[in-house]
Amino acid sequence: MKRIISVIVENEHGVLARVVNMFAARGYNITSLTVAPIPNSEFSRMTIMSEGDPKVFEQIVKQLYKLIPVYKVIESDDFIEKEMAMVKFPLKDVKDNLADIDAIARCYNGHISNVNDKNIVVSVVDRPDRIDNFLKAMQAKFKNLEIVRSGVSVIER
Amino acid sequence: MEMNGARIVIESLIKEGVDTVFGYPGGAIMNVYDELYKASGKLKHILAKHEQGAVHMADGYARSSGKVGVAFVTSGPGITNAVTGIATAYTDSVPLIVISGQVPTFAIGTDAFQEVDAVGITRPITKHNFLVKDVKDLAYIIKEAFYLAKSGRPGPVHIDLPKDVTVGKTKFNYPEKIELKTYKPTYKGNKRAIKRAAEAIIKAKRPVFYIGGGSVLSGAYQLVRELVKITQIPAVETLMARGVLRYDDPLLLGMVGMHGTYAANMAMNDADLIISLGARFDDRVTGKLDEFAKNADIVHIDIDPSQIGKVVETKYPIVGDVKLVLEEMLPLIVEKVDPKRYEEWRKILNRYKELYPLTYSDSDEVIKPQWVIEKTGEILPEDAIITTDVGQHQMWTAQFYPFTYPRQLITSGGLGTMGFGFPAALGAKKANPNRVVVNFSGDGSIMMNIQEVLTGYRYNLPVINIILNNNYLGMVRQWQTMFYEDRLSETDLSDVQPDFVKLAESMGGIGYRVSKKEDFVKALEDALNQNKVAFIDVQVDRREDVLPMVPPNSPLKNMLIFKEDK
Ligand SMILES: Cc1ncc(C[n+]2csc(CCOP(=O)(O)OP(=O)(O)O)c2C)c(N)n1
Numbered sequence A: 001m002k003r004i005i006s007v008i009v010e011n012e013h014g015v016l017a018r019v020v021n022m023f024a025a026r027g028y029n030i031t032s033l034t035v036a037p038i039p040n041s042e043f044s045r046m047t048i049m050s051e052g053d054p055k056v057f058e059q060i061v062k063q064l065y066k067l068i069p070v071y072k073v074i075e076s077d078d079f080i081e082k083e084m085a086m087v088k089f090p091l092k093d094v095k096d097n098l099a100d101i102d103a104i105a106r107c108y109n110g111h112i113s114n115v116n117d118k119n120i121v122v123s124v125v126d127r128p129d130r131i132d133n134f135l136k137a138m139q140a141k142f143k144n145l146e147i148v149r150s151g152v153s154v155i156e157r
Numbered sequence B: 001m002e003m004n005g006a007r008i009v010i011e012s013l014i015k016e017g018v019d020t021v022f023g024y025p026g027g028a029i030m031n032v033y034d035e036l037y038k039a040s041g042k043l044k045h046i047l048a049k050h051e052q053g054a055v056h057m058a059d060g061y062a063r064s065s066g067k068v069g070v071a072f073v074t075s076g077p078g079i080t081n082a083v084t085g086i087a088t089a090y091t092d093s094v095p096l097i098v099i100s101g102q103v104p105t106f107a108i109g110t111d112a113f114q115e116v117d118a119v120g121i122t123r124p125i126t127k128h129n130f131l132v133k134d135v136k137d138l139a140y141i142i143k144e145a146f147y148l149a150k151s152g153r154p155g156p157v158h159i160d161l162p163k164d165v166t167v168g169k170t171k172f173n174y175p176e177k178i179e180l181k182t183y184k185p186t187y188k189g190n191k192r193a194i195k196r197a198a199e200a201i202i203k204a205k206r207p208v209f210y211i212g213g214g215s216v217l218s219g220a221y222q223l224v225r226e227l228v229k230i231t232q233i234p235a236v237e238t239l240m241a242r243g244v245l246r247y248d249d250p251l252l253l254g255m256v257g258m259h260g261t262y263a264a265n266m267a268m269n270d271a272d273l274i275i276s277l278g279a280r281f282d283d284r285v286t287g288k289l290d291e292f293a294k295n296a297d298i299v300h301i302d303i304d305p306s307q308i309g310k311v312v313e314t315k316y317p318i319v320g321d322v323k324l325v326l327e328e329m330l331p332l333i334v335e336k337v338d339p340k341r342y343e344e345w346r347k348i349l350n351r352y353k354e355l356y357p358l359t360y361s362d363s364d365e366v367i368k369p370q371w372v373i374e375k376t377g378e379i380l381p382e383d384a385i386i387t388t389d390v391g392q393h394q395m396w397t398a399q400f401y402p403f404t405y406p407r408q409l410i411t412s413g414g415l416g417t418m419g420f421g422f423p424a425a426l427g428a429k430k431a432n433p434n435r436v437v438v439n440f441s442g443d444g445s446i447m448m449n450i451q452e453v454l455t456g457y458r459y460n461l462p463v464i465n466i467i468l469n470n471n472y473l474g475m476v477r478q479w480q481t482m483f484y485e486d487r488l489s490e491t492d493l494s495d496v497q498p499d500f501v502k503l504a505e506s507m508g509g510i511g512y513r514v515s516k517k518e519d520f521v522k523a524l525e526d527a528l529n530q531n532k533v534a535f536i537d538v539q540v541d542r543r544e545d546v547l548p549m550v551p552p553n554s555p556l557k558n559m560l561i562f563k564e565d566k
């Protein structure tokens, strides 16, 4: 089962390694991971998407709390989830109108970010499952597609 | 007052009340050793012969005294040699501070001479670790390290100290108190949870107390003894909890688990309520998990929330310090408990006890290792401290020595580190100079830190090593016999035995070689009067097995009790 947790940690030497090592050492998966400092505080927020049954998750949360720099672990069924994705494909592969591509991107809160003489870059921001859909749509259109996903970030409603 | 970082280390340790440090110097930590020298005796130092020895000594010092053990090592090979010692302390929740030298901050990451990623290596085997980057943070970090090591569930804390930080100067200001936003252990249990658990205990028909190392660490043994006495509920102990109840307590069923007693394991198997007092349902205790305690509800008191519900479903979880929780719980139980309620249950368990007591068949031709342990228990004063190495001799010690109080047995339970017993005994002797300290060891284990005889000689730490010499890596040999059709792959040591007498003598100790029962008693009595590190090399029955035994991954009730006739 897929679940997302938010971990508030103190900004200190090696804290990311501590969290990631704990997952590795205990055989827990990390599907995606995002980290950034929380402005005007001594904390950072890590968002971790992982897989496992509820019992495994209970242990993950407890083991996270056991790490000294972990301030808070937020589990919620009521997160707003957002992920960013960028796709790049060659200009010459574009059969239809650029405006059509832009229209698809806009369905996913995105737009064409850049066009040069070789490539087009489209970026979107949406729920991870909707990002999956967007990528499927793009993959159907373009064989030569480079994809970058940011990993999910969340905030409680 | 302005001081350099090295001096700050020394002054901070003195402020913490540390009197002895165990260690080994080297390039990166030289400035600290220089300040130690200048402090001229205000802080004693025991120079071990190997960093692993130093850390085990600090560990034995800590376990026997309840204080924090401290060790100094240098960078690179110094800290890597210390790793086994740190991991040993970590798995048994022993409070240690290990301070290692490190290459200067500007050289970190350049593959400098004797550089290793020390905090990277110790991260998974410490409660916490620090790389000090600025001398201004040093005093605070040391304060925090001590606080972390001894609070909550105790454990080792490692401080990695770059050489330039030991030179840098700042005003020394040792913090009085410390408050961490992100770390607040729960000591007092939830009142409602305690009440519910107390009611469950009163209502149970077949309850059993399952006493673990947490009862020792929290200093709860008097309360535990009282609880058992008032309720008349039978109890089992883990390896880490030996001595919480006296060996002769009529309600003590013995040790639980792989080499526990039949009665203790059957109590766990048949119980309808298991009350864990700081025990963590280790796999050496539960046997095959699917069949563990099938009819029991679980009460689990533990200061570490991650232990609760980790292995078994727990109906009555209580996060808190065993001692504080029992202080709350005891009055609730005293009021209502009816000890007669468990009479039928006690009878059943006593039947098990009588049916299959811990036993061995003694002999007059050969010395049985169990006899040596029992005999030693008769001869030593009741307050003697016992350490062990790892193997058959360790299990026999846990089974047959008459433990009378907690912290009396010092053994590597979680990690099972061969080579632990002797240096741990030296550390325990340092903390308890007026008590007899005896290490039960094996002919395999003793070789793993034998160099420390010199340390015992130099600092006058006369501990006695009783080597139960079976000329085998006995525990592995036993498994080979039982589960590998007796193919003794690389476990026979009979061609490669040192002369333990000469070995001891060459480093200022004294040795005895014993192959008759009378000689053992004489040797032990002599060793007790010698004031030297002693080796008593006791030639014991080679093929003795540790029994009873729950075979690996079997349910607790399927114990092998007797030696199969071959
Ligand atoms: C450092 C280390 N290496 C290997 C082992 C595996 N091991 C466990 S018991 C044992 C045999 C110990 O032999 P000995 O000290 O002679 O004790 P005996 O079992 O014969 O009493 C071994 C090799 C271990 N526990 N620790």
Ligand SMILES: [Mg+2]
Binding pocket: B391, B442, B443, B444, B468, B469, B470, B471, B472, B473, B474
């Ligand atoms: Mg042996």
